[in-house]
Amino acid sequence: MNFVPNTGEQREKLLARIGVESVAELFADIPEDVKLKRPLAVPGGMSEPELIKHVKGLAQRNGTVEEYTSYLGAGAYEHYIPSFVDQLLLRQEFYTAYTPYQPEISQGTLQAIYEYQTLVCELTGMDTANASMYDGASAFAEAALMSCDVTRRDKVLVMQSVHPEYREVLATYLPPRDVEIVEIPYQDGLADLAALEAAITEEIAGVLLQAPNFFGGVENTEAIAQLAHAKGALLVVAADPVAMGLLKSPGESGADIVVGEGQSFGNPISFGGPYLGFLACRDKFVRRMPGRIVGATVDKNGKKGYVLTLQAREQHIRREKATSNICSNEALCALAFTMHLSALGKKGIRELANLNLQKAHYAAQAIASLPGMSLAFSGPFFHEFVIKTEKDPEEINAKLLEDKIIGGLNLGRFYPELDHHLLFCVTETKSKEDIDRLVARLGEIA
Amino acid sequence: MRTMEPLIFDQSAEGRRGASLPLCDVPEVAVESLIPADMLRQQEPELPELAEVDVVRHFTRLSTFNHGVDTGFYPLGSCTMKYNPKVNESLARLSGFANLHPYQPESLAQGALQLMFELQEDLGEIAGMDAFTLQPAAGAHGEMVGILVIKAYHDHRGDKKRTKVIVPDAAHGTNPATAAMVGYEIVTVPSNERGGVDIEALRSVANDEVAALMLTNPNTLGLFDENIAEIAAIIHEVGGLLYYDGANANAIMGITRPGDMGFDVVHLNLHKTFATPHGGGGPGSGPVGVKEFLAPFLPKPVVVRAADGQYTLDYDRPLSIGRVRAFYANFSVAVKAYAYIRALGGQGLKEVAENAVLNANFLMSILKEHYHLPFERVCKHEFVITPKNLKSYGVHTLDIAKRLLDYGYHPPTIYFPLVVEEAMMIEPTEAESVETLEKFAEALIQIAEEVKTDAELVKNAPHTTLVTRLDETAAARKPNTRWRKA
Numbered sequence: 020m021n022f023v024p025n026t027g028e029q030r031e032k033l034l035a036r037i038g039v040e041s042v043a044e045l046f047a048d049i050p051e052d053v054k055l056k057r058p059l060a061v062p063g064g065m066s067e068p069e070l071i072k073h074v075k076g077l078a079q080r081n082g083t084v085e086e087y088t089s090y091l092g093a094g095a096y097e098h099y100i101p102s103f104v105d106q107l108l109l110r111q112e113f114y115t116a117y118t119p120y121q122p123e124i125s126q127g128t129l130q131a132i133y134e135y136q137t138l139v140c141e142l143t144g145m146d147t148a149n150a151s152m153y154d155g156a157s158a159f160a161e162a163a164l165m166s167c168d169v170t171r172r173d174k175v176l177v178m179q180s181v182h183p184e185y186r187e188v189l190a191t192y193l194p195p196r197d198v199e200i201v202e203i204p205y206q207d208g209l210a211d212l213a214a215l216e217a218a219i220t221e222e223i224a225g226v227l228l229q230a231p232n233f234f235g236g237v238e239n240t241e242a243i244a245q246l247a248h249a250k251g252a253l254l255v256v257a258a259d260p261v262a263m264g265l266l267k268s269p270g271e272s273g274a275d276i277v278v279g280e281g282q283s284f285g286n287p288i289s290f291g292g293p294y295l296g297f298l299a300c301r302d303k304f305v306r307r308m309p310g311r312i313v314g315a316t317v318d319k320n321g322k323k324g325y326v327l328t329l330q331a332r333e334q335h336i337r338r339e340k341a342t343s344n345i346c347s348n349e350a351l352c353a354l355a356f357t358m359h360l361s362a363l364g365k366k367g368i369r370e371l372a373n374l375n376l377q378k379a380h381y382a383a384q385a386i387a388s389l390p391g392m393s394l395a396f397s398g399p400f401f402h403e404f405v406i407k408t409e410k411d412p413e414e415i416n417a418k419l420l421e422d423k424i425i426g427g428l429n430l431g432r433f434y435p436e437l438d439h440h441l442l443f444c445v446t447e448t449k450s451k452e453d454i455d456r457l458v459a460r461l462g463e464i465a
Numbered sequence: 466m467r468t469m470e471p472l473i474f475d476q477s478a479e480g481r482r483g484a485s486l487p488l489c490d491v492p493e494v495a496v497e498s499l500i501p502a503d504m505l506r507q508q509e510p511e512l513p514e515l516a517e518v519d520v521v522r523h524f525t526r527l528s529t530f531n532h533g534v535d536t537g538f539y540p541l542g543s544c545t546m547k548y549n550p551k552v553n554e555s556l557a558r559l560s561g562f563a564n565l566h567p568y569q570p571e572s573l574a575q576g577a578l579q580l581m582f583e584l585q586e587d588l589g590e591i592a593g594m595d596a597f598t599l600q601p602a603a604g605a606h607g608e609m610v611g612i613l614v615i616k617a618y619h620d621h622r623g624d625k626k627r628t629k630v631i632v633p634d635a636a637h638g639t640n641p642a643t644a645a646m647v648g649y650e651i652v653t654v655p656s657n658e659r660g661g662v663d664i665e666a667l668r669s670v671a672n673d674e675v676a677a678l679m680l681t682n683p684n685t686l687g688l689f690d691e692n693i694a695e696i697a698a699i700i701h702e703v704g705g706l707l708y709y710d711g712a713n714a715n716a717i718m719g720i721t722r723p724g725d726m727g728f729d730v731v732h733l734n735l736h737k738t739f740a741t742p743h744g745g746g747g748p749g750s751g752p753v754g755v756k757e758f759l760a761p762f763l764p765k766p767v768v769v770r771a772a773d774g775q776y777t778l779d780y781d782r783p784l785s786i787g788r789v790r791a792f793y794a795n796f797s798v799a800v801k802a803y804a805y806i807r808a809l810g811g812q813g814l815k816e817v818a819e820n821a822v823l824n825a826n827f828l829m830s831i832l833k834e835h836y837h838l839p840f841e842r843v844c845k846h847e848f849v850i851t852p853k854n855l856k857s858y859g860v861h862t863l864d865i866a867k868r869l870l871d872y873g874y875h876p877p878t879i880y881f882p883l884v885v886e887e888a889m890m891i892e893p894t895e896a897e898s899v900e901t902l903e904k905f906a907e908a909l910i911q912i913a914e915e916v917k918t919d920a921e922l923v924k925n926a927p928h929t930t931l932v933t934r935l936d937e938t939a940a941a942r943k944p945n946t947r948w949r950k951a
Contacts, residue, residue, distance in 0.1 A: 021809050024897065328944055344605045352744075366514065
């Protein structure tokens with residue numbers, strides 16, 4: 020099965036028109052010594068039924084969050100996606116379409132992105148947003164670089180309460196651009212404001228925060244914004260899109276650039292990707308934003324339409340002077356996000372956020388009352404919380420697994436000082452029965 | 466006359482909902498008792514309120530404003546808009562792939578890890594590389610990983626002199642943009658009359674300050690640079706490394722491999738060569754392959770197979786450049802590429818390249834009689850023509866592209882590569898029939914005739930699309946990037 024329509028006879032016709040005897044002649048300008056002299060050793064050549072059987076075999080070797088009840092979050096969240104979303108995503112005009120560089124035949128994609136940008140702005144409390152980036156982590160790094168570009172400073176402060184993998188990405192993106200990263204410790208599960216205040220100087224381009232943070236904690240974004248602005252630094256906040264249905268928007272709290280992971284809406288957890296980085300900022304920074312941006316305009320007849328705009332920032336025009344090297348966005352993932360949110364609506368998102376909040380707190384309270392378990396931090400949290408355990412978390416999780424429960428994330432893997440701590444996430448996908456079962460089982464194990 | 470679709474925000478009606486949520490089954494407490502009131506949102510975000518039927522109609526109508534590969538031919542040079550096999554969509558959606566959390570125990574993800582491992586191996590064989598990472602989320606992301614690996618290699622050798630990256634003038638914009646992202650200075654080399662890299666110019670800039678040369682072969686003109694061995698030697702002799710932009714890999718699978726041409730680092734585009742859908746601009750996937758000596762620098766984690774056959778994520782990589790994204794890969798995109806590769810097998814992949822090159826040369830042989838062909842030589846999977854022969858009629862490439870829209874085609878890539886004035890780059894791919902190619906050629910020939918008899922018709926195109934030419938200048942001057950409630 021190779022999806023090549025032309026048969027042998029038709030290929031003869033092509034060769035004749037070109038004026039060569041064989042296809043090999045078309046590769047004659049490739050030097051002999053770089054030509055492959057053997058077949059490619061790549062297994063395959065399957066018919067569709069054989070392919071399905073083979074790949075299904077691989078899928079079946081995995082245990083899913085449908086078969087297991089999972090309490091993992093940490094940057095990838097299980098949320099219920101309405102059935103219509105995937106069915107609309109299968110409309111070929113959406114998924115087989117190219118980047119909308121020819122706007123006349125791409126108004127579907129362009130308008131959908133304009134709506135996506137609007138939704139991101141509404142959630143984050145920002146003026147403008149781009150058409151999406153690869154994921155929350157890389158958007159975070161690009162926002163950090165943006166803060167350096169805007170302030171013309173080359174040092175950033177990042178909280179240790181930010182997702183460890185986001186900080187790793189930061190540490191890959193920033194040093195080659197001679198930007199220094201300083202980490203600010205956390206205190207009782209939240210950014211240490213005293214340490215932060217001491218570290219903010221006029222050398223700092225950006226203060227980088229995740230709110231709610233990696234531990235689920237609700238940060239004092241407003242206070243941090245004030246500290247940053249007092250010294251002319253920008254505040255970059257990585258936010259959770261579901262949480263923003265309930266919590267004050269980062270924009271309202273003083274953020275200058277807001278990024279985050281949009282996977283929670285419309286996109287399955289899918290073993291870590293493809294996900295969806297959103298990036299939004301104040302109007303005055305629009306020309307410094309990386310990535311594609313869709314703008315509204317009119318055609319020759321005054322009819323309203325949408326186009327990719329401010330392209331002079333991008334690589335295909337500015338090359339080495341571009342705001343970023345990014346070319347693609349995560350268009351289809353952004354479309355899924357837009358569809359899901361459009362169906363939820365302003366009241367639905369609050370209800371969803373509340374469901375997450377209530378269930379997580381119900382679980383946290385119940386687990387914390389068990390012997391050998393306690394809530395590690397005292398501050399407010401959204402849908403994730405950290406439990407300190409007397410027993411080895413690996414042991415606890417191994418026992419839970421026997422009951423087809425995937426327990427919280429062992430934080431020792433990222434924070435050596437938190438080696439007896441588990442990060443639990445409870446979304447609306449967990450019923451009271453599920454949670455009670457988890458608590459009961461934990462009680463038996465402890 | 467088709468009308469535009471109102472914004473979804475303008476279709477909102479209070480109290481409507483399109484997505485259902487279960488009731489709260491745990492004892493509910495006041496939100497203010499859990500989160501301080503001053504941290505709560507006081508004003509609702511202006512998300513629209515619609516019933517499911519209206520949401521579905523809105524996006525269905527929007528989709529009808531788009532042209533996809535399944536609608537018609539997309540001869541976009543450098544993009545490889547080949548047919549996206551439907552079986553791959555079904556397979557990527559299997560619960561056994563879609564419902565895996567990246568941090569779940571590896572024992573529960575053996576199928577996923579095996580798929581990634583095998584894909585890494587397959588790409589290594591196809592590209593002639595020893596190790597691959599699936600981490601990058603797109604081609605440009607892969608370029609960044611590749612250049613970071615090269616930087617790490619030089620840093621590890623204690624060589625601080627390497628501040629430059631050489632890029633041909635015909636290169637894709639992401640190449641210099643990537644090098645700049647990684648802090649390098651860009652040195653541009655010109656192309657020669659045969660469309661390849663000017664060897665003498667390259668020799669004159671190759672020195673011990675050069676970290677790498679970024680190249681694609683066949684190049685962005687669709688031409689194979691026969692001097693590749695000499696180019697590789699020039700760079701390697703001064704201690705630099707060779708980076709391969711895999712955008713044009715569709716031309717050479719099974720025929721030659723960048724690893725055998727002398728390249729040290731490669732990125733491939735799963736959304737081009739390996740038939741995963743473009744999605745209107747993403748998600749893509751840009752795996753990076755390296756020769757053995759660079760493997761320690763790859764992003765972590767790397768999927769490895771232990772002696773006992775278990776697949777695992779190896780984080781013990783002290784020389785790794787780190788991470789460029791959270792988690793491991795655009796996994797569902799990798800599933801689609803894996804399925805495509807298994808469907809084809811080695812022989813099928815070679816037939817892809819052969820037919821891609823055959824189709825391109827066929828189209829070129831027809832169109833060169835009606836348009837200007839800057840390089841009179843056999844092309845690979847794509848070729849460049851220009852309307853230089855029609856210059857006196859005052860018509861530009863943009864106009865021809867817009868007129869093609871009226872014929873129901875997505876235009877070829879225009880104004881790229883920059884080395885050819887008014888370029889139109891055409892890449893048919895292997896997945897098109899001779900009838901499709903002939904009809905497309907006829908359309909372009911007819912437009913060339915229209916230019917001569919009715920230039921205004923072409924200059925004012927398109928005429929039959931949903932919207933006519935849009936005012937991009939106004940869009941950029943006063944950016945309107947979002948709806949606002951009145």
